[in-house]
Amino acid sequence: MHIDKKSPIPVYYQLKNIILGKIKNGEYQEGSPIPSERDLVESLGISRMTIRQALNQLVAEGVLYREKGKGTFVSKSKIVQKNIMSFSDTVRNKGMTPSTVVLSFEKISDRLDIKNELRINENDYLYNFRRLRMADNIPIAIEEVFIPEKYCPGLEKHNLESSFYKLLKEQYSLNISFIDNVIEASKPTKEEKKLLELTDSTPVLRITNLSHNDEGTRLFYEKDVYRSDEYKYNVRIYMNRNNEL
Numbered sequence: 001m002h003i004d005k006k007s008p009i010p011v012y013y014q015l016k017n018i019i020l021g022k023i024k025n026g027e028y029q030e031g032s033p034i035p036s037e038r039d040l041v042e043s044l045g046i047s048r049m050t051i052r053q054a055l056n057q058l059v060a061e062g063v064l065y066r067e068k069g070k071g072t073f074v075s076k077s078k079i080v081q082k083n084i085m086s087f088s089d090t091v092r093n094k095g096m097t098p099s100t101v102v103l104s105f106e107k108i109s110d111r112l113d114i115k116n117e118l119r120i121n122e123n124d125y126l127y128n129f130r131r132l133r134m135a136d137n138i139p140i141a142i143e144e145v146f147i148p149e150k151y152c153p154g155l156e157k158h159n160l161e162s163s164f165y166k167l168l169k170e171q172y173s174l175n176i177s178f179i180d181n182v183i184e185a186s187k188p189t190k191e192e193k194k195l196l197e198l199t200d201s202t203p204v205l206r207i208t209n210l211s212h213n214d215e216g217t218r219l220f221y222e223k224d225v226y227r228s229d230e231y232k233y234n235v236r237i238y239m240n241r242n243n244e245l
Contacts, residue, residue, distance in 0.1 A: 003044050030077065087133050101131065102161060109123075
């Protein structure tokens with residue numbers, strides 16, 4: 001571990017990158033402690049204030065966590081959702097095995113609120129299903145999907161324990177072009193805590209989204225609940241060049 005005090009790069013930032021590198025290469029593993037502030041001061045010859053600045057940033061970013069009286073530890077890495085990717089592919093990319101339990105499935109004619117969101121006729125039917133999504137048998141999310149029957153007739157005949165995105169593409173030639181998301185932090189309900197195996201102190205991420213095809217048609221409406229301790233959502237926001245700041 002080496003700090004270049006003559007470098008234009010701030011010392012705290014060098015230390016931060018060193019720690020990140022050691023986590024990435026496996027030297028500092030999930031749940032293991034990193035050297036104490038005193039050890040870092042002695043080995044690097046830099047001030048405790050500089051070390052604390054680097055560690056505080058890593059704690060704030062969720063890379064590290066502190067336990068009072070015990071030290072600073074490497075956080076468990078979360079499943080990261082990026083761009084338009086199915087839950088199954090996201091989990092596989094992390095080297096984990098996805099699995100699904102279908103909690104309910106029905107064809108409904110009510111829910112005018114959802115039909116308005118999807119801009120379909122009030123007489124149209126909707127498929128509505130809920131699924132528990134898992135990674136290495138750890139419950140990660142509860143998904144609820146509303147999709148017009150006319151877009152995917154006979155959906156009840158298909159296996160909903162695998163990727164829904166893949167099913168739509170391969171069986172119904174429906175491609176998702178973009179998704180409008182609303183993400184909120186929330187407390188879980190009693191049912192959600194049971195399904196996701198949560199403690200009372202663990203918050204959840206509530207994500208509602210509308211998936212569109214290339215023509216802008218609203219394909220389906222989805223309401224998801226994710227464990228915040230296992231999952232995070234990466235969003236890239238683009239500037240609309242037609243609008244002024």
